[in-house]
Amino acid sequence: MYSLPESPDRYLSRFPNYATAADVDELTPGEAAERFFSEFVEAHRPCVVRGAVDHWPAVTDWSVESLRQRAGSCPIGISGPGVLYEPIVEFGVDRFIATPNRMTFGQFLDEAADDASTRVQLYSEHVETLAPLADDLGPIDFLDRDALPSFFYGNRFFASQFGYTDWHLHFGDETLTAQLLGTKEILLLPPDGDTFSIMFAMARRGVWKTPAQCWPNGFTKLVPYRVVLQPGDAVYIPMHWWHAAEAVGSGVNVTFARVFGTPHRWLSDIRLANVRLSLLSSLLLALAESVRSRRPRQVRQFLRLVWMTARHLPVALSANGRDPGAPRRWTPGSVSTASIRGDVDLPSSNAERSSS
Secondary structure (H helix, E strand, C coil): CCCCCCCEEEEECHHHCHHCCCEEEEECCHHHHHHHHHHCCCCCCCCCECCCCCCCHHHHCCCHHHHHHHHCCEEEEECCCEECCCCCCCCCHHHHHHECCCHHHHHHHHCCCCCCCCCCEEEEEEHHHHHHHHHHHCCCCHHHHECCCCCCCEEEEEEEEEEEEEEEEECEEEEEEEEEEEEEEEECCCCHHHHHHHHHHHHHHCHCCCCCCCCCCCHHCCCCEEEEECCCCCEEEEEEEEEEEECCCCHHHHHHHHEECCCCCHHHHHHHHHHHHHHHHHHHHHHHHHHHHHCCHHHHHHHHHHHHEEEEEEHHHHCCCCCCCCHHHHHCCCCHHHHHHCCCCCCCCHHHHHCC
C-alpha cells in the first residue's frame, strides 16, 4: 500500500474508519486479460490493474508544457460544468442549473500550475473537447476485447490542482479510471441497501462540507475500500458503487475515465435502491439536458433506458438471486459464482469488514 502525506486539507483521510479501509484486489494486465470480466465486472466488484496503461503516450510523454502546446487553445466547459474551485455535490440541484465556467484549456493549466492555487479542477470534460490529445490514449487490451458499448456517458478527462470529487455513484455505465499525471486516492463503498440509505442523504448535502459532529451513527460505522493510483494504473469502479476521489500532492493531476456498458443484470434489477435512483436521476438529467440544449436526445435515451430495464428485468431477478441488496454480496473474499447467485452465507453487514 502506498504511503500518503498527511495534510489537514485532505478530505478522504477524514472519512470514518479510513485507517482500517479494505484493500481493493490488484491485478497485472496479464491477469486482467483472464479475470477482469469473469471475476469483477460480472461479480460487480472493483479491482485495480497496476500498469494497465503505462505504455500510453499520455503516461510517458505528457507534461504541463506539452499539454499547453498541443491543446491549450481548446475551449473547456462544453460538455461538463467546466472549471470549479470547490467540490461538486453530484446530487445537488445546483448541478442541473449552474452555468458552466468556461475558459481555454491553456488558461486552466495556467491556474492549475500556479503554486498560489488552492484548489482548481476541470470536472468531467469529454475527450472530444480535447481532441488533439485523443491519439495519446491507446487501447486497453483486457477491456476492449469484450466491453459493451457505453450507454449514457462518453469517455472523459478530469484534471486538477488539489482536486477533490465528493461521494457519488455512476448510473447506466461502468468506468475504468486510468491515472495519467500525478497520484490519486479513491475510496469506495458497495451498493448494498444499508450503505445506500446512509450515503444518499450524506451525498445530497455534501460529505466534504458536513462537520464530523453532524455525522449520523450509521455513517460512522461504514468501512470503505481504498486504492491509490500512480501514473499508468487503472481502477475499475462498478456502476452503483459509491466513491470519492482526491488528488494527492501538488502539481497538475490528470485522470482519464474509460466508459463501457454494464451487464444487464445490474442495470435492470429494481430491487436495488441504486437502480431506482439511477432511473430517477436519468430522468432529471434527461430533462435538464434537453431543456439546456433544446434537443430531445436525452429524453429518448431515458425512454430507451426504461425499455432496457423492463426487458431485462426477468433475467436480472433470476441471475442475481434472492437478495441482491444484501451487504454480504460485496464483502472481501466473496467473489465466486455461488456468492453472486445468493447461494452462500457471507457476513451480513458493512461493519463486519472492520473485524475481518
